[in-house]
Amino acid sequence: MRFDAKNLLAFVIPVGLIVVWQGLSLLGEVPPEVLPAPTDVVAAGWRLGASGELWSNIAISAWRAGVGFLIGGGIGFAFGLANGLSKLSERLTDPTLQMIRTIPHLAMIPLVILWFGIDETAKIFLVALGVSFPIYLNTLHGVRTVDAQLVEMGRAYGMTSRELFFRVVLLGALPSIFVGLRYALGIMWLTLIVAETISASSGLGYMAMNAREFMLVDVVVLSIVIYALLGKLADSVARWLERATLSWHPAYLAR
Amino acid sequence: MTARTLSSRSFASRGLAAAFSPISDRRSGEPTRLSVAGRGATVTLRGLSKAFGSKPVLKGVDLHIPAGQFVAVVGKSGCGKSTLLRTILGLEAPTSGDVRVADAAPNVRSARIMFQEPRLLPWARVLDNVVVGVGDRSDKAAARAAAQAALAEVGLADRAGEWPSALSGGQKQRVALARALVSHPRLLALDEPLGALDALTRIEMQTLVERIWREQGFTAVLVTHDVSEALALADRVVLVEDGAIALDLAVDLPRPRRRGSPELARLEGIILDQLFNAGARPGDAEDAPERARQEVYA
Ligand SMILES: Nc1ncnc2c1ncn2[C@@H]1O[C@H](COP(=O)(O)OP(=O)(O)OP(=O)(O)O)[C@@H](O)[C@H]1O
Ligand SMILES: [Mg+2]
Numbered sequence: 001m002r003f004d005a006k007n008l009l010a011f012v013i014p015v016g017l018i019v020v021w022q023g024l025s026l027l028g029e030v031p032p033e034v035l036p037a038p039t040d041v042v043a044a045g046w047r048l049g050a051s052g053e054l055w056s057n058i059a060i061s062a063w064r065a066g067v068g069f070l071i072g073g074g075i076g077f078a079f080g081l082a083n084g085l086s087k088l089s090e091r092l093t094d095p096t097l098q099m100i101r102t103i104p105h106l107a108m109i110p111l112v113i114l115w116f117g118i119d120e121t122a123k124i125f126l127v128a129l130g131v132s133f134p135i136y137l138n139t140l141h142g143v144r145t146v147d148a149q150l151v152e153m154g155r156a157y158g159m160t161s162r163e164l165f166f167r168v169v170l171l172g173a174l175p176s177i178f179v180g181l182r183y184a185l186g187i188m189w190l191t192l193i194v195a196e197t198i199s200a201s202s203g204l205g206y207m208a209m210n211a212r213e214f215m216l217v218d219v220v221v222l223s224i225v226i227y228a229l230l231g232k233l234a235d236s237v238a239r240w241l242e243r244a245t246l247s248w249h250p251a252y253l254a255r
Numbered sequence: 256m257t258a259r260t261l262s263s264r265s266f267a268s269r270g271l272a273a274a275f276s277p278i279s280d281r282r283s284g285e286p287t288r289l290s291v292a293g294r295g296a297t298v299t300l301r302g303l304s305k306a307f308g309s310k311p312v313l314k315g316v317d318l319h320i321p322a323g324q325f326v327a328v329v330g331k332s333g334c335g336k337s338t339l340l341r342t343i344l345g346l347e348a349p350t351s352g353d354v355r356v357a358d359a360a361p362n363v364r365s366a367r368i369m370f371q372e373p374r375l376l377p378w379a380r381v382l383d384n385v386v387v388g389v390g391d392r393s394d395k396a397a398a399r400a401a402a403q404a405a406l407a408e409v410g411l412a413d414r415a416g417e418w419p420s421a422l423s424g425g426q427k428q429r430v431a432l433a434r435a436l437v438s439h440p441r442l443l444a445l446d447e448p449l450g451a452l453d454a455l456t457r458i459e460m461q462t463l464v465e466r467i468w469r470e471q472g473f474t475a476v477l478v479t480h481d482v483s484e485a486l487a488l489a490d491r492v493v494l495v496e497d498g499a500i501a502l503d504l505a506v507d508l509p510r511p512r513r514r515g516s517p518e519l520a521r522l523e524g525i526i527l528d529q530l531f532n533a534g535a536r537p538g539d540a541e542d543a544p545e546r547a548r549q550e551v552y553a
Contacts, residue, residue: 248378249378
């Protein structure tokens, strides 16, 4: 009972703000062309949902985010593992990767448009680029900081390299990898919003930009809310995964 | 064989205590307990030297450990005890000389090491940590059964499903002991495994180690700072000093040994004398006798 009440506490301020917002809108204090009432935003969502436009835009945005994330995350993860395990690989690739990392990936937008137009490739490329570095850095850090004593124990107890990798190194690096994962999810949405806003003919960012042209403020606000919800959803999935795989970790034991 | 200060007294005249203690009349150097004699590995080091870079740590160590013997290695911090142990186990390659375990090349499956820290995998349950020690893990069910039996042996059968972080320090070390023993090694190397435990837990663990050693008959090499621990457990105490064996003392006393018996005190005196005589070099703050004394008793 107590626990429930504590959980509800988190909602007091957001719900309060929405109520105030709705009240001010009804009183005419906030003109609808500046900020439409929450009910109008919900109505816009209903309208676009019924026409199917909303779902197709969410689907295409989620697809871009997912594919970009898999490609960029996969590359970052692979380099992180390789460079964490092999000095040779690290000497060969780490300086270059660190150099590329210093370029803000959104600064590449003009170039990416020149290369790929407003094709899907452009968005996926940007997302992949943005996502790969946090995953790379945190995987590398995780693998490097795996307890050397455990690795030695594994060797002394006759683990094969394969066993050593899967049972000691990878699991030891997992907490750090999750830090990278959650950070990368944030960058994924950010990159996608910017890319879709600047150059796209579909997706949530396009929906918002298109609505702006027609002064449909309710749809603009709706897009922002949906971005926020999707971001929260991704983060929750990552948290859940973290909790499920790190249940051994003292930080998660008590919960 | 090395030059040894073997005190081969006969205990035949020791009366009742000897009569009730089946292993009281064994002498170090002889294979003991016929039923288990075959289970221990023989360790032979010949002219073993080990240097890290240009820094020599071991300088031509000769040592023969017969099957089933319990040898304690004592010496000051940094004298190369761990290095000696790790070289025997094949975790370090000797710079020169050779190491033979059971007349074969160092074999990871027949030798196990217990470290100063438990070194349990925090992400594996207690039982799975013990499974790590099973030599042949291809049969999962058999491996788990063996691990469960080893846990029962150290008195932790009921904690099999827990995470290591839920155990106390002494319990973790017992899990580590189960992991080391589950494959029934022929050689067990112990690198100060009890150093971090409180005095009571330590004595409990010593009793446990001794009991299991007597049951299983493996060869045991125990590195320790604690001379009384060495004397409580070992058939033979080897003192390493300056990269070589400075003293090789047989401890032919009946088991279980009573702490504080005059005979133990006498042997302890011999070892401590040797430690401090060499340790009292002037101008060497690290080796100040006061410090060494504390360390030895720590
Ligand atoms: N991997 C290594 N690289 C370089 N030097 C090493 C290495 N391992 C050990 N040494 C050196 O070898 C010497 C002996 O180390 P060792 O760990 O064997 O000592 P020890 O007798 O076990 O000490 P302690 O009782 O404190 O554990 C030390 O001077 C140490 O600095
Ligand atoms: Mg040591």
